[in-house]
Amino acid sequence: ALIAQPGPGAGLPADGIPGVAAAPGIAIGTLHWWRETTPEPAEAGQGIAAEREALRAALAAIDAQLAHESEAATARRAGAEAGIFAMHRALLEDPALQAAAETMIAAGKSAGFAWREATRAEAAMLSAMADRRMAERAADLLDLGKRVLRALAPAGSAPVQLPAPAADGDVIVLAAGEFTPSDLTGLDRTRVAALVMARGGPTSHAAIIARQLGIPCLVALGSALERLQDGTPVIADGDSARLHACPDAHLLAAAASAVRLRAQQREADLRAAHAAASTRDGVPIEVAANIGSLDDARNAVAHGADAVGLLRTELLFLHGDAAPAAADHTASCQAIADALQGRSAIVRTLDIGADKDAAWLHLPAEDNPALGLRGVRLAQVRPQLLDDQLRGLLAVRASGPLRILLPMVSEVGELLAWRERIRALAAEAGTDPEIEVGVMIEVPSAALLADQLAEHADFFSIGTNDLTQYTLAIDRCQPELAARMDGLHPAVLRMIAATTEGAARHGRWVGVCGALAGDPLAVPVLVGLGVTELSVDAGLVPGVKARVRALSHADCRQRAGELLRLPSAAAVRDACRRYWPA
Structure with a gap:
């Protein structure tokens, strides 16, 4: 191909x-x-017992299929894809859904008809809810319905x-x-x-x-x-x-x-991936990896990542049956720290909410979940959840630095409260109370108050996906506005500039862990604005390192300042193509 x-x-x-x-x-x-190619099921059944057995066999077959696909995705180190299939397995086991289908079978309907109508009814109810997460769950449910109908078809049906x-x-x-x-x-x-x-x-x-x-x-x-x-x-x-x-x-x-x-460049980038990256004029830039599993950690090492710039801990537990205990956090993070072979790791505390939901959390429905209970705000309703995670992280014994990153901090008081809580838990456990604590800059107020936050934070990590969403007032899950959701918008770049300037006043370093860090057009802009760490998906590490090595830091600094005065993201991208061509 x-x-x-x-x-x-x-x-x-x-x-x-x-x-x-x-x-x-x-x-x-x-x-x-x-x-x-989804078959159209007959409405009338061929007997209650036969239809019940047909549905049971189809559900078992699809469950086995989803389990296999989830395992195969995990083996390919495709954690996000594996999570989708794991979530579909959880939907398949919904007792209310199965009971609704069973009721229709008992009324004389075929297994296929009963399952289709049950999934449609449940999906319609979810779609009617204001919470976007529920609407997305409805789409997953309808997709699952198609799988089962294919399994029930007499000769099967290839998708x-x-x-x-x-x-x-x-x-x-x-x-x-x-x-x-x-x-x-x-x-x-x-x-x-x-x-x-x-x-x-x-x-x-x-x-x-x-x-x-x-x-x-x-x-x-x-x-x-x-x-x-x-x-x-x-x-x-x-x-x-x-x-x-x-x-x-x-x-x-x-x-x-x-x-x-591209193929030739990719091969060359891979050969040089394990060497450090510096600009042509000698400024080092750490290129780290974003991970969400133990396999991701191994993949990061294999692709030459200097460190882990973001461990999304919620992905480790999103599809579990219950909230993770302190020991669960320790075990999972210890295994990842060991796999990193001495590299440092930034561990973000649970960032559940908005477009990431955990069934065991039982969050209340929200009209605007992106503006609600997510990140450290979860402690308002589930304080034990974050206490358990912090206890678990403080018990990890890593050969490289382990840093804690707090998501959705919006003001200094929040940071001070969490630093004090971490010190108290460290004292309780007899561990190092001076573990490094950073703030994720994803809320505009945090970017604008970066000079205040930097007085008490050890580092910043900019989440450009959410920072763009909140700065431009565009829901990142809204497909109709997807083309306008661009982190190179000059307003977002000004937020990044405010962050690096505020950090510099107190000698703090700034990384970027959002998608912008892996955008080749954005790399010189971020470097020019004072970012010294770029954290990307593991497969992008070799290419980002190669991009950094081709840049002049002095030139990036000069050009980045000019970009802040442009009127749109499109204008910024056009300028980047002129300033820093492939």
């Missing part, structure tokens, strides 16, 4: 069908429309039917209105080079799976995509968020050249 991996720019023209980039890279292939290859090496750009996780089950990576969708957003489960698989993905392409026919030759450009239909020979040659150059 002709696929180019992420880079600062493909050099392709800025025309074509505009969309939103959900997974980077460039792919050349033939468009093929995925078409729904994706691909045409026979026209020639050796023939690859497909798979298109749909919007994919769901079950649609992508068993996706043939040797045939499918990219995913393109008329609808959807970059945070959808299909987008997550595309990123884990390492294939380009474009969403929100709209009606222009829907007008394209099967067999149309296309170039899916996940870097510039464009789909080029019926490209001419010149454009095909440019894309193929980009693919070859």
